Amino acid sequence: MKTTRNEKAKLSLVLSRVLAYGFIVFLCFLCLFCFILLVLMASKSNSQLQGAFSLRWGGNFLTNLKNAWNDASINIPRGMVNSFIVAMTSAVITTYFSALTAYGVHVYNFKGKNFVFTFIMAIMVIPSQVSAVGFIQLAYKFGLTNKLWLLIVPGIAAPVVFFYMKQYLESVLPLDMVEAARMDGSNEFRIFNEIVLPIMKPAVAVQMIFSFVSSWNNFFMPALLLTKEQYKTVPIMIAQLRSADYSKFDMGKVFMFILLAILPVMIVYMFLSRFIIKGVTSGSVKG
Amino acid sequence: MKKAIKHRKSVSYTKWAYIFIAPFFISYTVFTLVPQFLTIYNSFFENYRNGLQQIGPNFVGLQNYVQLLTPDKTGTVDFLKYFGNAMAMWIVGAVPQFIIALLLAVLFTSARLNLKGQGIAKTIIYMPNLIMASAFSMLIFALFSNVGPINKLLVASGVIDQAFDFLSFKIPVRTIIAFMNFIMWFGNTTIVLMAGIMGIDQSLFESANMDGANAIHVFFDITLPLLMPILTYAMITSLIGGIQMFDVPQVITNGKGTPNMTSQTVIMMLNNYLSTSKNYGMAGALSVMLFIITGILSFLVFRTLSKQYKK
Numbered sequence: 002m003k004t005t006r007n008e009k010a011k012l013s014l015v016l017s018r019v020l021a022y023g024f025i026v027f028l029c030f031l032c033l034f035c036f037i038l039l040v041l042m043a044s045k046s047n048s049q050l051q052g053a054f055s056l057r058w059g060g061n062f063l064t065n066l067k068n069a070w071n072d073a074s075i076n077i078p079r080g081m082v083n084s085f086i087v088a089m090t091s092a093v094i095t096t097y098f099s100a101l102t103a104y105g106v107h108v109y110n111f112k113g114k115n116f117v118f119t120f121i122m123a124i125m126v127i128p129s130q131v132s133a134v135g136f137i138q139l140a141y142k143f144g145l146t147n148k149l150w151l152l153i154v155p156g157i158a159a160p161v162v163f164f165y166m167k168q169y170l171e172s173v174l175p176l177d178m179v180e181a182a183r184m185d186g187s188n189e190f191r192i193f194n195e196i197v198l199p200i201m202k203p204a205v206a207v208q209m210i211f212s213f214v215s216s217w218n219n220f221f222m223p224a225l226l227l228t229k230e231q232y233k234t235v236p237i238m239i240a241q242l243r244s245a246d247y248s249k250f251d252m253g254k255v256f257m258f259i260l261l262a263i264l265p266v267m268i269v270y271m272f273l274s275r276f277i278i279k280g281v282t283s284g285s286v287k288g
Numbered sequence: 289m290k291k292a293i294k295h296r297k298s299v300s301y302t303k304w305a306y307i308f309i310a311p312f313f314i315s316y317t318v319f320t321l322v323p324q325f326l327t328i329y330n331s332f333f334e335n336y337r338n339g340l341q342q343i344g345p346n347f348v349g350l351q352n353y354v355q356l357l358t359p360d361k362t363g364t365v366d367f368l369k370y371f372g373n374a375m376a377m378w379i380v381g382a383v384p385q386f387i388i389a390l391l392l393a394v395l396f397t398s399a400r401l402n403l404k405g406q407g408i409a410k411t412i413i414y415m416p417n418l419i420m421a422s423a424f425s426m427l428i429f430a431l432f433s434n435v436g437p438i439n440k441l442l443v444a445s446g447v448i449d450q451a452f453d454f455l456s457f458k459i460p461v462r463t464i465i466a467f468m469n470f471i472m473w474f475g476n477t478t479i480v481l482m483a484g485i486m487g488i489d490q491s492l493f494e495s496a497n498m499d500g501a502n503a504i505h506v507f508f509d510i511t512l513p514l515l516m517p518i519l520t521y522a523m524i525t526s527l528i529g530g531i532q533m534f535d536v537p538q539v540i541t542n543g544k545g546t547p548n549m550t551s552q553t554v555i556m557m558l559n560n561y562l563s564t565s566k567n568y569g570m571a572g573a574l575s576v577m578l579f580i581i582t583g584i585l586s587f588l589v590f591r592t593l594s595k596q597y598k599k
Contacts, residue, residue, distance in 0.1 A: 017401060029408075032412050035424075039427055053440060102308060102309050104308060109308075126585070127586050128582055130534075130558065131578050134323070134326070134562065136320075156315075189301065189304040217420065220421065220535045225562055240426075243542050255430055259430070262423040267415075274415075278414055
């Protein structure tokens, strides 16, 4: 009697596992399917793409790459350089100043400390679009359209990154260490740069990646501010592809453009996925 | 003595706190707060471009708000319609997103199942969250277009006789957009909920198991109630994301909200006011409405967060 019951339990466990694995594999397939198609389609010539559907490798990958890279109307190398400049400097500025602000709120007792913290938490999820009108109006008024720095500098105030840094400091920073450094006569700014920042390295790295990615993918504001060809970032160029006369396009090239747009982030992700996934949660809500 | 020294020091350090937090607040004031006030200010003015002609700015009181909420000849209020569109597409994506994320989070954290290969699975399901939304949309557009591979495949396999124009019918367009939102976000939600489940006191699960509770009871009596704060947080932020929906419908429909404005969202409307007609007045009124709605939602998030934070 007992053995059959055990066997029954075992069978149900095996069955649940099979179902669970099947479900997970199906979802993974769903996530990968479009991107596998993308790589395949980017390997095909326009005439192959006009012809019957096939999942075979087209063999035109390098030709498409060359054509996309040297395209006359969509200057993708320029776009990638612009996007890279904006994303990289945004990542550095956002993380540095968020860490600095978090440190300021964390270690010092000052008047308004609670207000500052509450205020930043309250504005955390208000979308930037709701102040876009004033932002765009000011940008036009002061002739600041087509200035890449205007997309970078506002990153100094990043409430979500601040919140992450604050939580990180609470969990790792021993205040005696700061005290000891003070005894040695270091000034506060040096203490932050030379002692605290190195301790925060893991948090800084995670947030740099997230800021880089969100800036690389950012579409709404850049599209309103960057109107000259030489300053456009990648997402604007991708949207331009969509509005161009589609039927005349070399489709192999179009797929290659899309691939180029997402590739940098994908490469970073391939190497750092574990690290990135760990970073998803630790900032948002205390588990 | 020691206390006195400490006291003196902490006073002299105060200025550093202000120096350290100053850049944040200066930047926030210049790039968000002032523009926010300017946005509200604009909402009371008539100020737009008609061709080459600049109209206004003239003070018009609440007229922009009235116009925003007045039905047109066909009896529809565009703002409400576009808001409804975004919400419809959000909910169609969010329901499976949360159900599947909950299920996955429970499966991944189940000690009984003890599933292997979780690292790879999480890596794959989180990936779409990092993909450039506009590029992903362009990809989906290219795949589903009249001459795209999906149509070729369907015709070749005999499912349909001739190419089906997915992008000129309401239901397919909305489904595609909702599905993309689902694909882009369920991995993120899974990871957030997993962290929530792992934060629950494990002894609760153990004692439930000892009492012989089955998985469904454990889920509804322990996991779900204790996960509520995080689930609420995730849902409200997802809702705010839904209101902000822009990149995907903008690129899929080339900014036109096809067919017949059924996939037009409020942010697309804002984008049109800002890019083509430079209608700062109407854009201002629209933004203020969005500010109020997201402000209320933000307050709910804030409340959940501060409760969590105090714990």
